[in-house]
Amino acid sequence: MSTFPFSAVVGHDDLRLALLLNAVHPGVGGVLVRGEKGTAKSTAVRALAALLPRLHVLAGCRFSCDPAAPDPECPDGPHATTAGHETRAARLVELPVGATEDRLVGSLDLERALSEGVRAYQPGLLADAHRGVLYVDEVNLLHDHLVDLLLDAAAMGRAHVERDGVSVSHAARFLLVGTMNPEEGELRPQLLDRFGLAVEVRAARDVATRVEVVRRRLAFEADPVAFTAAWRDAESATAERIAAARARVGSVVLPDAELRRIAAVCAAFDVDGMRADLVIARAAVAHAAWRGADAVAEEDVRVAARLALPHRRRRDPFDEPGIDDDALDEALREAGQQHPDGPDGPDDGGGPDDDGPGGGGSDGAPDDGRRTGGDAPADPPQAEDTTAPEPSQPDGERQPAPSGAAPGGDGRAAPAPPPSTPFRARLLQVPGVGEGAPGRRSRARTDTGRVVRASGEAPRRAADLHLAATIAAAAPHQRARGRAGAGLLLRTGDLRRAEREGREGNLVLFAVDASGSMAARARMSAVSGAVLSLLRDAYQRRDKVGLVTFRGTAAELVLPPTSSVPAAQVRLAAMRTGGRTPLADGLLRARAVLRVERLRDPRRRPLLVLLTDGRATVAARPGGDPVHDACRAAALLAADGVATVVVDCESGPVRLGLAARVAAAAGGPALGLAELSADQVAGVVRAARAA
Secondary structure, X not given: OOOOOHHHOOOOHHHHXXXXXXXXXXXXXXXXEEEOOOOOHHHHHHHHHOOOOOEEEEOOOOOOOOOOOOOOOOOOOOOOOOOOEEEEOOOEEEOOOOOOHHHHHOEEOHHHHHHOOOOOEEOOHHHHHOOOEEEEEOHHHOOHHHHXXXXXXXXXXXXXXXXXXXXXXXXXXXXXXXXXXXXXXXXXXXXHOOOOEEEEEOOOOOHHHHHHHHHHHHHHHHOHHHHHHHOHHHHHHHHHHHHHHHHHHOOOEOOHHHHHHHHHHHHHOOOOOOHHHHHHHHHHHHHHHHOOOOEOOHHHHHHHHHHHOHHHOOOOOOOOOOOOXXXXXXXXXXXXXXXXXXXXXXXXXXOOOOOOOOOOOOOOOOOOOOOOOOOOOOXXXXXXXXXXXXXXXXXXXXXXXXXXXXXXXXXOOEEOXXXXXXXXXXXXXXXXXXXXXXXXXXXXXXXXOEEEEEEOOOOOOHHHEOHXXXXXXXXXXXXXXXXXXXXXXXXXXXXXXXXXXXXXXXXXXXXXXXXXXXXXXXXXXXXXXXXXXXXXXXXXXXXXXXXXXEEOOEEEEEEEEEOOHHHHHHHHHOOEEOOOXXXXXXXXXXXXXXXXXXHHOOOOOEEEEEEEXXXXXXXXXXXXXXXXXXXXXXXXXHHOXXXXXXXXXXXXXXXXXXXXXXXXXXXXXXXXXXXXXXXXXXXXXXXHHHX
């Protein structure tokens, strides 16, 4: 099948350059491509693989060992010096989103183990991708533990497999490319940092460019052979340039002045750890080799920094990645002026006081891949709120309207005030054991995690085999099978499956009371801060989230359930407040949303987080009691099996405890805003249900 030529891709200069720099110097650490759908992300990656130099590999080696320098730890080794070799194209290996851990790293060959009694290793995709390209489409949807394994191997250049009684280490040096659509959810900052370079791609808004994109694509689809032939000379020239740059990259010099410039720029942008410095140094060396230079210059550092820093500047999960070109130029200029010898002064090419990565990336050794932080993101600088909080009002009195808005009327809403300082939220769990998407919130039966018991079901893969239980099931039958004292004979019925328990991600639906009784600036600011803190927690635990607000006479689905948690933060910031409190309608709307979502994703269990003071003023039916109707709606949610947490936002000297009544009807706990902090005891939903 013909591949769309790399040279024929229109625009996307940063994407093409980032791919080429990694092709020149694999130590750069891969490329993360963020962009909207339909922007030729996959096309560019597949096209680059066709340009990589052909490989010389040892014949029969499943791990693509180089005949000139075979891996001494190759599981298929040791290789004889007279072993034959063959030439083949570099592989493009695609890792599907639904891949399992054993498919990625390899595992015990269960068939050979049972039939031949040998402990044989079945290589995974990391072995297939060695010396080629490993492509992960929709990497943000890949399970976090697989992303960790993937990036560890890319950083160390080796894959270490310790599973199923197999202990194997093999070379795994590949060009790692991940693509993602941010609308479907972001990668955690700790995982973002592990990619060497990152680029943002968008469809061109220029009409002439869009016309050319369509023209070339239609021409390719009409006659792939003729189209590819028309671009053959350009493709050959690019392939030759990649090969020449690869040969030159080891001799490119990284002067001390440019190394100091790299360190100064990283310090100026306040990036965490030292990975950014190393990546920029390697990418600058690769860019110098790509343009045919013998030494790194300021232009190489600028290009490398522009590709390596944007995704490392995020201090908070909800920060948008990116870098301002003017700020980068200013940092480079100031870095040049800070050199002891001046930007044009003498340079020793790596003197004794140079404690950075030495000399032009001569060894290209990757960093050790150690994590630079835990799961919780660093607290971002908060904007100062200079507005004094308004005093609490006695119950039943109208709270002062926010500045610029009249109090009362259902249609006269005001924007919500800025959220208070976010905090580390406590863990809220759905009771019981689920079977949903892997995540980090509630207990669930998963394909990964710790083994909790054996079952009589047949294992579907080697990792599912419960060895001890299988042997125990087979042992009593050995004499009848004529194998007493002569080894163990297994039958299919002896096999036992290991049931594992891990964590799942849930659907966290926020129902936020935005009525007039909640609209006091201090109270709504605290509520917004609490929701933002819970959104961060949902982001880190790989949940889907949705947002329902209610005010005036009806409830509104502000954000349908989505994996893009930052989108919920954007909708929260645009929330309006004021008017009466249709609490029952808000709960019924949440119930309808969860019913539809259960049909779409039946395995993902819901968690409803209701933030209200409980002062319902709008009944669900004419002449009804608003509070009674709200409790009836909460009871319907309980009957549906929805785990509910009510966050009581009531304040002031006189408290009616209406939110607690709603919580009791829903069968869930009622927490104060202060109790959402992780400093309190975790697991309140589970504890409440157990009681």
